Amino acid sequence: MPKISKKGLAMPESPIRKLVPFAEGAKKKGHKVYHLNIGQPDIKTPESAISAVKNANIEVLEYSHSAGFESYRNKLSEYYKNHGLPIDNQDIIITTGGSEALLFAMGSTMDTDDEIIIPEPFYANYNGFSTASGVKVVPVMSSIEDGFALPPIEAFEKLITAKTKAILICNPGNPTGYLYSQEEILKLAEIVKKHDLFLIADEVYREFTYDGFKHYSVMNVPGIEENAIMIDSVSKRYSMCGARIGCIVSKNKEVMATAMKFAQARLSPPTYAQIASEAALETPQSYFDEVITEYKDRRDTLVNELNKIPGVKVAVPKGAFYCIAKLPVKNADDFAQWLLENFNYNGETVMVAPAAGFYSTPGVGLDEVRIAYVLKKEDLIKSVQVLKEALSVYKG
Structure with missing residues (x-):
């Protein structure tokens, strides 16, 4: 059988996307999954961009x-x-x-x-x-x-x-x-x-x-x-x-x-x-002003809620829309998979990105996750509540 290249074998899996099959499995069980794992904003794309494509005479x-x-x-x-x-x-x-x-x-x-x-x-x-x-x-x-x-x-x-x-x-x-x-x-x-x-x-x-x-x-x-x-x-x-x-x-x-x-x-x-x-590029500054205000509110909401969970430590971000949280677990990869496969709180669970994949030094970041605060504040509060309940019963 022909062999795969060494370069191909060395290519790392995405820590953001590798848990997708487990999230799909959770959804098939009827569970709602809060996606804290990926930086996909829910902010609307500027109408000028959408209209330009719709009206392109090509x-x-x-x-x-x-x-x-x-x-x-x-x-x-x-x-x-x-x-x-x-x-x-x-x-x-x-x-x-x-x-x-x-x-x-x-x-x-x-x-x-x-x-x-x-x-x-x-x-x-x-x-x-x-x-x-x-x-x-x-x-x-x-x-x-x-x-x-x-x-x-x-x-x-x-x-x-x-x-x-x-x-x-x-x-x-x-x-x-x-x-x-x-x-x-x-x-x-x-x-x-x-x-x-x-x-x-x-x-x-x-x-x-x-x-x-x-x-x-x-x-x-x-x-x-x-x-x-x-x-x-x-x-x-x-x-x-x-x-x-x-x-x-x-x-x-x-x-x-x-x-x-x-x-x-x-x-x-x-x-x-x-x-x-x-x-x-025609988007007015008011669009960014509103978006930045929204993200700041989401950041503050997320950090405040995470700080209420015993054993969790979070660095307050000054920009972008991500934060790293240190959790009271030994292996965040196992915990993230367990959340999707074996846990739900009132029919809901969360998907996070294990942070070890954001390091190249082996064995570092094993107890950390990246959280993207791209959901509305109400969903962020529910997500952290699910995370809190999960940590209280997780045996890892």
Whole structure:
């Protein structure tokens, strides 16, 4: 029998999606499942985006330019400049989601067995993207004790070798919700300049910050124009996860020329999704003001309810719409599966994402889960009540 590739065998399962069969099983039993496992917002997509697709007068569904519609890139450049980011249209390549942008970034800057340093816990698919690219993830540990703040620069310095090509951050963070301060970004800028590394910043949650904290982009840092690569997406900003439109952004012309070759190899990003994404740029600021207020209320509700459960510890997120909670269990994978297979409270149960999959260090995060507060507040309160009841009877 032909054998599967080593790379394929090494590809990690998604900690977010691997429990789906058990959730489907729970639903077949008639149980209501509260999905706290995935960052799928229930906020309505802007009507301008939906209408643009409905009203598109297209007779032939053609390829677009490999870099994406020029009209979209021009408007995206204007959008960034209006938000204080000095980004021109030639600095942008439209991609099939932020995922493809990350693959283009790794493919353009790293070779097989090169190393990328990432503060962990981190977005689980970074493990998959690095495996697909033949790149080794070198984790630097952050801690729930300080809300998952940037680890000391000395910790980064100890990990840098001749194979190190980049540092990757998610800001605000998935799964932690941590928002790096301007001071922390400048520290990273200093280290990438010193060691001639790339600084890749996944900034897809840029709009979602709370409590007066402001997002500081790597594209705002003077002196690292050749080092900085920004990853962006419409998925969360406009509640358009299914559009699969993102972009890779950099002032480094060599990086962008190389990324363009990857873009040409996959021909073009999807046409209808680009039409929707371009139209979404007309969304008024009032939309974001309302969304941010809603997410802040949901965050406060979730954290307050979790803090009522004995033995649970939660880091208060400053951005995005996720938090990491430490539970009084030995193995959150087993607990998450048990919740779906063997537990219900008044016919209801919850689906969480075990956090071990957001680490690359073996054996870390086994008692943690990621929770996405993308449900309305009433459902978050019910979800935490179910979680509380489950923890009171779980034997693991």
